[in-house]
Amino acid sequence: MTQDQWVPPVVLLAVDLVILTLRQSHLHVLLVERGIEPYRGALALPGGFLQHAEEDITVAAHRELSEEADLDLETLSLEQLGVYGDPGRDPRGRVVSVAYLAIAPRLPEPTAGTDAAAAGWQPIERVLSGDLTLAFDHQRIITDGVERARVKLERSSLATAFCGPTFTITDLQDVYEAVWGIPLDPRNFYRKVQKTEGFIVPAGTARKATTGRPARLFRAGPCTVLYPPMVRPTESPSEKE
Amino acid sequence: MTQDQWVPPVVLLAVDLVILTLRQSHLHVLLVERGIEPYRGALALPGGFLQHAEEDITVAAHRELSEEADLDLETLSLEQLGVYGDPGRDPRGRVVSVAYLAIAPRLPEPTAGTDAAAAGWQPIERVLSGDLTLAFDHQRIITDGVERARVKLERSSLATAFCGPTFTITDLQDVYEAVWGIPLDPRNFYRKVQKTEGFIVPAGTARKATTGRPARLFRAGPCTVLYPPMVRPTESPSEKE
């Protein structure tokens, strides 16, 4: 049934990272400028090939994360997003890429990592709208990553990963609003997160530089799974006839 | 920064299929007996290497599906589950496997496909309990696949993919109970699915061979996304203190 001497084809394996963060209440993704062909000069996700044949894929993802974005694993969520391996997505040959999604708290401008000509945070809207042109199929990967993040906010405490060690409830609301792209009622949001057992725990009171009543501070609670889940309003009320 | 002449390592790319179906109200997974080393004689997921360097991964998954299980794509859901590529998972070398999840309606016993020594449906409990020993990391892949299916039943109309072209509401309830592994109240279930716009549409009345009032028949409705979602009872009430 198989021909003599048939051997399975080999592929190059790469990892790509969708690193999301919040800047000025807007969701941003980390992009680098490619220094080599193909797509030289175009914006792309940080990533690269496995370093050697025995490197674990997850390890490779973490390696790229620190190489290209100076990000350590502190308070950082990193999960597999999927495989992108269309033949022809890379002119160099058959390259199959494993995409990872990382969520990071507010970060300093990453002034060019090790092997990227330029690096920077780009507003997610510019990517999703097609305003920016990205290398390979990276726009689709980012689209999938954002959607994954949106869904994860509903049932996991992931949102706290966008914040620093302590945060106010308003900070947390900003996260939800930015990722979901919709406004939420502060009063109802307040009640909801307080009622959700183990989501956040008190951590003193903030001294606010700005005007208004100072907010209480919280830190991430013990639970990673939210019950009941946060509900995303724009579910599909438009589904009605 | 890179050594002279450094070239990225290559890997072998495989696809593995988690094919789930319902038999006698129990969730089953399709397993084959391996005919070759490694793990010769052990049970494993159907799957195999890419056929040639230009084969699309999804195409390869469909190919394996028909090769190993005689299943065509009719009313069949097939989606990417994830990548499993730990170094050392396959003694033959660096093999990275893309796992797919397929949901199939009740099917005839698949009497050995093309290149598998034996094939058969195994109850999912035997796999999850560790009662059966599987090749490679296939137990973990199946565990992930079942969990994915459970979650998908909540918000998608996937459950109808387990049924034939027409089905009764009780049939549909059986699907939910089997996949979730918990009993549901028939009365509430009935109301719920009827109220969920576009989930199921009437399709005549069944003539039952058994006793009792004949049930109405339905077929899958136009909506693939359920709103409001079906709620899985055992969410995490045990999370309470």
Next chain:
DNA sequence: GAAATAGTGTCTGTGAGACAATATGTC
């Protein structure tokens, strides 16, 4: 009629969404 399965009605508790009202800070 008895048994069995299908389908409906009703009540109750929880939680989402709207929004008024109150608290506590800065200027």
Next chain:
DNA sequence: GACATATTGTCTCACAGACACTATTTC
């Protein structure tokens, strides 16, 4: 005090869950 933001309270509606009840079939 004026203003701004934080926090609490209240009302209403939708829906999950429990479960009594009615309907329609076979025997």
